[in-house]
Amino acid sequence: MQLPDLRERPVFLLLAVMLGFVILISAQVSSRTGVPVLEAVTFGVFAEVQRATSAGVSGVRRFWGGYIGLRHLKEENEALKRQLAESQIALQAQRALADRSLGLERLLGLKTQSTLMTVAAEIIGASATPDFRTITIDKGTRDGLKQNMSVIAPAGVVGRVVVPSFRASKVQLLIDRNAAAGAMVERSRAQGLAIGAGDELLELTYVSEAADIVAGDIVMTSGIDGIYPKGFVIGRVETVEKNGPSYKRIVVKPAIDFRSLEEVLIVVTPTAVHEGGGLE
Numbered sequence: 001m002q003l004p005d006l007r008e009r010p011v012f013l014l015l016a017v018m019l020g021f022v023i024l025i026s027a028q029v030s031s032r033t034g035v036p037v038l039e040a041v042t043f044g045v046f047a048e049v050q051r052a053t054s055a056g057v058s059g060v061r062r063f064w065g066g067y068i069g070l071r072h073l074k075e076e077n078e079a080l081k082r083q084l085a086e087s088q089i090a091l092q093a094q095r096a097l098a099d100r101s102l103g104l105e106r107l108l109g110l111k112t113q114s115t116l117m118t119v120a121a122e123i124i125g126a127s128a129t130p131d132f133r134t135i136t137i138d139k140g141t142r143d144g145l146k147q148n149m150s151v152i153a154p155a156g157v158v159g160r161v162v163v164p165s166f167r168a169s170k171v172q173l174l175i176d177r178n179a180a181a182g183a184m185v186e187r188s189r190a191q192g193l194a195i196g197a198g199d200e201l202l203e204l205t206y207v208s209e210a211a212d213i214v215a216g217d218i219v220m221t222s223g224i225d226g227i228y229p230k231g232f233v234i235g236r237v238e239t240v241e242k243n244g245p246s247y248k249r250i251v252v253k254p255a256i257d258f259r260s261l262e263e264v265l266i267v268v269t270p271t272a273v274h275e276g277g278g279l280e
Contacts, residue, residue, distance in 0.1 A: 116229060118265040119143050133176040140167045148227050150267045156233035156255030157221060158264050173258055175200055182224035183234055188212040191222055194234050202235055204250040215240055219252050
């Protein structure tokens with residue numbers, strides 16, 4: 001271990017003595033305000049330390065207060081979001097209930113106005129393929145349903161029962177490519193056969209060349225098929241194509257929006273066959 005040089009000791013000793021004299025003189029000498037210089041310097045140093053400490057504490061307090069405030073604000077925002085979501089769900093539920101009530105009211109109105117005996121049913125399923133357009137309803141043989149009973153809605157003709165089971169039934173929609181119904185143009189009383197044409201459309205076929213049919217004409221059931229009661233709306237003529245005097249293609253847009261259908265009525269009264277399109 002190397003000992004300090006003895007020649008350096010007088011220098012340190014001299015510095016210590018000079019510092020002591022300065023402190024002693026400062027303690028005795030007063031400033032212009034009458035306060036000893038040593039006290040003023042010491043106070044100034046401690047004041048700066050206190051200033052720095054206070055600034056640091058204030059900064060920490062502001063930071064912590066801001067953090068707590070942000071947490072509270074975030075919690076309030078989350079609570080408001082939850083309340084808004086709950087309100088939106090409640091509004092949708094009320095709207096769905098109102099729509100359902102309106103649909104049932106229309107169905108009840110049709111049931112009341114019609115002299116036919118009908119059974120109300122809900123749609124509980126639908127076919128997945130576009131070529132075979134069917135729906136499943138929650139009524140079956142225990143409710144009096146049989147094969148080939150017609151199915152209607154407030155807007156018009158829906159289709160016919162094809163497979164009834166005990167508690168449910170399959171209904172072939174009128175827009176199915178294998179479906180058909182005896183049809184009549186309301187304005188001119190021209191008759192034909194409405195068949196499914198795909199793409200949510202129908203075609204009016206087997207129409208006489210002398211028939212008067214134009215776009216916009218309403219097409220109704222004629223009752224000649226023994227399935228659909230006479231006088232129910234099938235749809236409206238959308239386009240008419242002719243090849244000379246003959247009708248080439250008559251496209252009919254169905255009155256029913258099959259994609260939004262929810263409730264239907266099944267006609268349980270036997271349908272009488274009407275001949276010649278005349279009214280009974």
